[in-house]
Amino acid sequence: METRRIGIIMHGVTGRMGMNQHLIRSVLAIREQGGIALKDGSMLVPDPIIVGRNANKIEALAKKHNVERWTTDLDAALANPDDTIFFDAASTQLRPTLLRKAIEAGKHVYSEKPVSEGLAEAIDIARFAKQSGVKNGIVHDKLDLPGLRKLKRLRDSGFFGKILSVRGEFGYWVFEGDWMPAQRPSWNYRAADGGGIVSDMLCHWRYVLDNVVAPVKAVSCHAVTHITDRWDEAGEHYTADADDAAYATFELEGGIVAHINSSWAVRVRRDDLVTFQIDGTHGSAVAGLHTCFSQQRVNTPKPVWNPDEPQAMNFYEDWEEVPDNMIFDNGFKVQWEQFLRHVVEDGPWNYTLEEGAKGVQLAELGYQSSKERRWLDVPKLEI
Template sequence: MTETKTIRIAMNGITGRMGYRQHLLRSILPIRDQGGITLADGSKVQVEPILVGRNEAKIRDLAQQHKVEHWTTDLDGIINDPTVDVVFDASMTSLRAATLKKAMAAGKHIYTEKPTAETLAEAVELARIAQEAGITAGVVHDKLYLPGLVKLRRLVDEGFFGRILSLRGEFGYWVFEGDHQPAQRPSWNYRKEDGGGMTTDMFCHWNYVLEGIIGTVKTVNANTVTHIPARWDEQGKEYKATADDAAYGIFELETPAGDPVLAQINSSWAVRVYRDELVEFQIDGTHGSAVAGLNKCVAQQRAHTPKPVWNPDLPVTESFRDQWQEVPANAELDNGFKLQWEEFLRDVSAGREHRFGLLSAARGVQLAELGLQSSAERRTLDIPEITL
């Protein structure tokens, strides 16, 4: 008979958009409903979520709606519950470091959204605590599991690009101010004092994307802006937007082979979308180029590259988009958040480190800090190596 082990997961901040949609609804509940995951030795691991939040009515309703037996508003109590194996955090950034410290002090494995802390010093401290505690710590690196970026990474691994020259990224969309139409992001995202800001939010993503696709980030030159100075909160009250809502970054990278690569990524909550997906990355190399979004990836080989000629006196008659070939998945790719949860749970079961741990998250916090400093000082900054 196949042995089944149950991992109890305290899920904090589960009433938020990300915590609910991606982690509960599209990851943990599907893992539970499929009967858990099967390990390499044939045994199974089932998950038992415990919903944690400050709003008792919301938590109770979610538990009833999704047939989750256990829920609580007592975060400290559930952290210290000896039957809990993993503490997951998707709450506000300003509260995260304290929650993770408590969980690791209680001997819990942790899985967390990012940024893991508001400062680099605190993020490095978390990584050091995890190392000393001997627990399995995982940080959500969801974009590396997206079908589009999985295909892009495969092209890199297969040498499709030749020598990689550059990467360009475009991310963002128009977030309504909240006066005439409700904003589709929480108001705290636009208040610096509450841990908000595009740079703080997204540079930690761009760090692991650049690391995971191309190589080490060596320098940063950023310009951060607050394009929309006033917004309206969930109660319809006007507030001053004190955090940046756009960040324009240039990064110098180094591939494992030692080749330099220049990357530029624009991130904005004040841009209207004229592209196929909400985020797109283009890599150009000596032998080919590719453009990847959340799901789709198209490529163009050197031999198939056309030779446009600049002539502003004549209209363009060729369709440049039609000259690219779609890259097939060649496999069924599940939801990225769910895939990483399954990988993390296998690591917890095996008692090993997760490949995306708190040190990786610290490098993301470092890039965000240096990005803000670069913008303030109007200069390019080197990125020193972090050691524990």
């Protein structure tokens, strides 16, 4: 079978997310399976080059995972015409500059989110990519999680009837770093370094709500810094000034109300680190990362409020698990395959940098709403 090579410049993949989800479980996994089957019968095989500042770190990463090419010279990598895609998973603060440089070099660009720290910059880079005619994309990985795909399947089938509301819970306890090492990098909690859960998570909730439920029309958000004393990777104390929790309510098209709590200062007592519940006139469903449970109108129990006696009903027993009915691949890998097909044979692709700008827009409005303590409409972007 004929194979076709596609060169991918991968920047910022020494971090946890970039390394595990993008390099190992997506690009290298595609390579190990023999590539992607194209319409002409050939197999498209990615050939990555790892780019970073720390030569020792990227060389060790390349050797460990049998990646033949690595470099600390980004300009030289961008100058190589044999590599057609640039991917970035490094600092949000540097991302717009790096994407612009890659686009100017004629590369198609694929990027982690958020695409930038501010909306004006996000619109600018999305517009530049569009005007330059390069294929471009932003990661929307949660849409391909099994739990959310099942939730969308229920919506598309009409299971819910009229959707009334959405409730989301995201987060876990991130240790402060003194007696127990923190499981997130310290920059997440410093505003000057681009930290903050609003900027990190509201861009996710934008595409989840837009695609799984209904488009977002307005937002009311309260951002909080619950824990101010933290310790960094070197064990040094610092004062955290970025928001570590956000309590956001959204108005969606059709009069749907959605509320999502996001927190790195919460202890988990639910099915997963993130759960979404949709309630409708004909049924309800709750999804985590992988599982989804539903309850139809005819199977809904009839509890009666009685504070004088212990609750005798086990409400978990009245929900039925939605079956897989198919094999679900890694969500990041699924979108990599979609983007590669989009680049090579113009396959369908909806998750452009313009969609990334919508996420930045919602995060920016979330911060403004929290500061001004009021609801804000989400205007349509013109790019």
